[in-house]
Amino acid sequence: MPQKQRADARSNRERVLAAARETFAVGGLEAPMREVARRAGIGVATLYRHFPTRAELVTTVLAERVEACGVQMRRALDDPDPWRALSGTVLEFADRQVRDQALNEALLGSGEVGAAFGAERREHAQALNVLVARARAAGVLRAGVGVDDVRAGLLAIASLRRLPARTSAQVIGRLADLVLAGIRV
Amino acid sequence: MPQKQRADARSNRERVLAAARETFAVGGLEAPMREVARRAGIGVATLYRHFPTRAELVTTVLAERVEACGVQMRRALDDPDPWRALSGTVLEFADRQVRDQALNEALLGSGEVGAAFGAERREHAQALNVLVARARAAGVLRAGVGVDDVRAGLLAIASLRRLPARTSAQVIGRLADLVLAGIRV
């Protein structure tokens, strides 16, 4: 029953989403609404007509990426090799972090945006539990390493956002390797 | 030739510094100047008379803590046990991070406040070089681990600021152990 909106309205909605994706990826989730509107080539009022509040725009943009993480998680759960599943998840997480400055506030943030993805976060946490349990059962984890340690590593990788952009990719890569080295037996 | 200022002026300066220490440690370096002034029980104009700009207040408050880090670094350089020197530095860094939400922007931040401590940062970097080189020479480091990896670990620890305060201490502790485990042979 939608599709009643005018053609220009729908096209503008797409423009807004595209602009928001770019803007948030580069400048983080705190990027001004005016900046998104300007990049989309429309006025702020139009932006607010499509997304009545800032949080709504942010969650809409992030929903698709959070879902992509879920897909990756489910794929890891199907991997018969426990270490490859766990290490792959860590590396993939680091890689997403390098490419998207905004994703992690949805997965790890404590504010309004974080709360909007509570269900997905619980699902990811549950999947991580399973991955770590399998890895431990396979004997590839150093003694004493638990889910909380892996989660600490992921949190650290995610927190490396806001670094001089040029160096952050290298630092994140090194840290991911470091975390894996610290986890493995 | 100082000491020409009136008694109330000097007392107010102390009040400002005390209030700034509290405020910055709890709320981070972005805490509003009005908040510092209110906590000190004075007006904002008085605050700005003693510290003409926000950065000046911040650097004054941080200078003493940065110096404390320098002391610790020099002590580590005197330690004959290379691994204890390096691991102690990492753990001490993590501990400071837990106790002070603001220190690391001076040591690692890329903004104006970070630039103000360029000399100290270079000194710390140099000391870290030495510590890592000694540890490697002693054969306690995993093959391929370099200064950049240690620095990535420290950066990660520092970036864990802005977490739900109750959990951050545990997470930081786990991460510090994880980094050490990833570095050691």
Add this chain to the structure above:
DNA sequence: CCCATAACGGAACAGCTGCTCCGGTTCCGG
């Protein structure tokens, strides 16, 4: 082709920030 009306855009509002101006207050040497 026309015009009701959905959709638009920019000025404007409210609230935050760092920082300054200026009239009133307080200290302290003589």
Add this chain to the structure above:
DNA sequence: CCGGAACCGGAGCAGCTGTTCCGTTATGGG
């Protein structure tokens, strides 16, 4: 104890933010 200089405090400025109001534009069914 007095008076001028040193000092204080809050109102105010400029600039940022998210969000809304309302006059203007232009889509598309008849």
